[in-house]
């Protein structure tokens with residue numbers, strides 16, 4: 001579910017190319033296996049949409065997608081999102097219809113939070129540890145290093161041309177094909193002393209209605225409830241989202257997000273924290289309330305529950321893989 005103007009520009013690309021949207025340089029693939037768009041600000045995947053024929057062949061039965069069913073013509077079906085640029089129900093990710101100007105971050109897609117999650121400020125080298133929420137990497141300009149063919153899709157490599165930390169340096173790899181989207185955030189330690197970091201792949205997943213969603217796979221997991229001062233609880237039964245939610249689950253389990261229309265599997269690599277977040281009645285100023293009902297973040301993360309100590313010469317890969325889950 002992304003803004004109509006973004007979807008139209010992606011549809012206009014034949015093969016691979018760059019578009020300009022909301023003041024950002026965005027790399028796009030629009031190929032027979034599907035569509036992928038990555039903003040070079042933040043190396044942020046903004047859109048992923050497998051071709052409908054290919055997902056049927058994989059044995060799943062996704063909900064019909066009106067913007068692709070008509071043959072990938074410019075999006076027509078729109079969702080009232082309370083903004084001039086309506087959302088269209090395209091793909092697995094959500095992007096706000098009213099993005100902040102650069103140098104602000106775009107809320108949506110898969111922001112890379114690095115080298116800390118939220119306001120934990122691990123690996124924050126500013127004198128008073130007052131660095132930005134979710135770290136500086138999501139607002140920085142990344143560069144596209146390479147695009148390879150990969151499993152009938154693409155593999156995209158991105159890196160940061162400048163240093164954001166004296167010892168740690170990140171790069172990103174995005175793989176997309178007709179069956180899945182896979183994102184890796186790789187951190188290399190180039191310095192001399194151990195460093196503690198946290199991070200997140202802050203995935204904004206498009207849903208039909210957030211307060212009708214179920215997140216399966218967390219039964220029995222302990223979690224910190226950020227809306228209750230980080231009170232610790234145990235998940236009883238599957239999680240049904242019925243109001244704003246902001247929880248860090250201590251779990252390495254694969255979860256399935258079921259919105260009644262689509263069952264999306266969220267697998268994670270080297271992540272013992274899964275963050276489930278929607279702002280409920282109090283979204284950020286860049287997110288109209290109607291639009292906020294259309295996403296649930298299910299984030300592959302390393303948080304205060306499982307921080308990473310990186311030693312000199314070591315590297316850490318935080319990953320997430322999205323694919324369709326079988327219907328019950």
Ligand SMILES: O=P(O)(O)OC[C@H]1O[C@@H](O)[C@H](O)[C@@H](O)[C@@H]1O
Pocket residue numbers: 107118133134202226246247275277284299
């Ligand atoms: O608005 P941002 O900076 O993208 O972050 C949004 C949310 O991100 C989530 O990961 C956090 O758990 C929330 O506490 C936070 O509000």
